[in-house]
Amino acid sequence: MESMESKKKIVLIDDDIVSLLVGKNALLDAYDLHTVPSGKALFELLAHIVPDLLLLDIEMPGMDGYEVLNTLRSDPRTVHIPVIFMTGKDKADDELAGLELGAVDYITKPIAPALLRKRIAMYLLMADQQRQLERYNAGLQQMVAQKTHTILALQNAVVELLSVVVEYRDDQTGGHIHRTRRYLAIIMEEMLRSGVYAEEVASWDRQLMVLASALHDVGKLAIPDSILLKPDPLNAEELAIIKKHPEYGGDIIERVEYDALDRSFIEHARIMATTHHEKWDGTGYPLGLAGTEIPLQGRLMALADVYDALLFRRPYKPAMSHEEALEVIRRGSGAAFDPALVTVVLKAADRLEEASLSALE
Numbered sequence: 001m002e003s004m005e006s007k008k009k010i011v012l013i014d015d016d017i018v019s020l021l022v023g024k025n026a027l028l029d030a031y032d033l034h035t036v037p038s039g040k041a042l043f044e045l046l047a048h049i050v051p052d053l054l055l056l057d058i059e060m061p062g063m064d065g066y067e068v069l070n071t072l073r074s075d076p077r078t079v080h081i082p083v084i085f086m087t088g089k090d091k092a093d094d095e096l097a098g099l100e101l102g103a104v105d106y107i108t109k110p111i112a113p114a115l116l117r118k119r120i121a122m123y124l125l126m127a128d129q130q131r132q133l134e135r136y137n138a139g140l141q142q143m144v145a146q147k148t149h150t151i152l153a154l155q156n157a158v159v160e161l162l163s164v165v166v167e168y169r170d171d172q173t174g175g176h177i178h179r180t181r182r183y184l185a186i187i188m189e190e191m192l193r194s195g196v197y198a199e200e201v202a203s204w205d206r207q208l209m210v211l212a213s214a215l216h217d218v219g220k221l222a223i224p225d226s227i228l229l230k231p232d233p234l235n236a237e238e239l240a241i242i243k244k245h246p247e248y249g250g251d252i253i254e255r256v257e258y259d260a261l262d263r264s265f266i267e268h269a270r271i272m273a274t275t276h277h278e279k280w281d282g283t284g285y286p287l288g289l290a291g292t293e294i295p296l297q298g299r300l301m302a303l304a305d306v307y308d309a310l311l312f313r314r315p316y317k318p319a320m321s322h323e324e325a326l327e328v329i330r331r332g333s334g335a336a337f338d339p340a341l342v343t344v345v346l347k348a349a350d351r352l353e354e355a356s357l358s359a360l361e
């Protein structure tokens, strides 16, 4: 015989002594059975045990079955306990009312012991299976969340590493890539608020886009130190080599075999690397694209890139104040930069300055 420990707990609630006795005889062998004569007695008992199933009489003096069920459903501790209603009534209305309140089934009295045992076994099995399924689902969800977290962390780390490698060579002050990431996030926020190319921006995973921007100068890895780090002005030939870095960057990123379904990261990265030196009026490089021929990511990256380059000293030019840098950008509207985006940058000027300063710490 099974021990009390492994037996399922069932509570039978009925004010009718005969029903309690019939139920007891039918169930006592197989279950850890408790019998109580009223709703009040049930709630006293529930302070000590959480049953696996309740058999609940509908017509009782004091609290009736509906009231008991309502109270059970309003307590998180008892909300999930399956309840089978029992009643002498067999009217369809009563049955519906009980099921709507959340009873799992309905048994008509007088109780047929064999049928009662069969039904109870079925509901306990169903409840067990339900619990197993819930546990399994929760486990799956947790596993997916963990894996996703690991993948994202790895992706971040790899991008970070690559961008540090790029930056390490030609940015003495450091932080250019981190700052441009912040600028892009701020500018895109303002675009959404002001409705400037908002639909296109809203269609992107902006976090991914910002992360991808870290690779915009990855093509500089292919530029020799003698040119990249030259303190003196570059001659025409050297300049032509430097100007190849967007193409090199695009090539490097395209070589990544990115097997994932979602190629948006690689796409953002490739577009920004290739087109961040294009100019609105068509005088940029490498392709000399003009206006909206230049992908939006490229037009955005150009602004973030130039704003930061103006603010922070490079070997070949002095740093500017925030106001001076904004003035250069304002004058570049329609020439180097997309006028609509210049408006956005001017609107977000304070936040951009803050981002440029906080990044200094």
Ligand SMILES: [Fe+2]
Pocket: 216, 217, 245, 276, 277
């Ligand atoms: Fe560049």
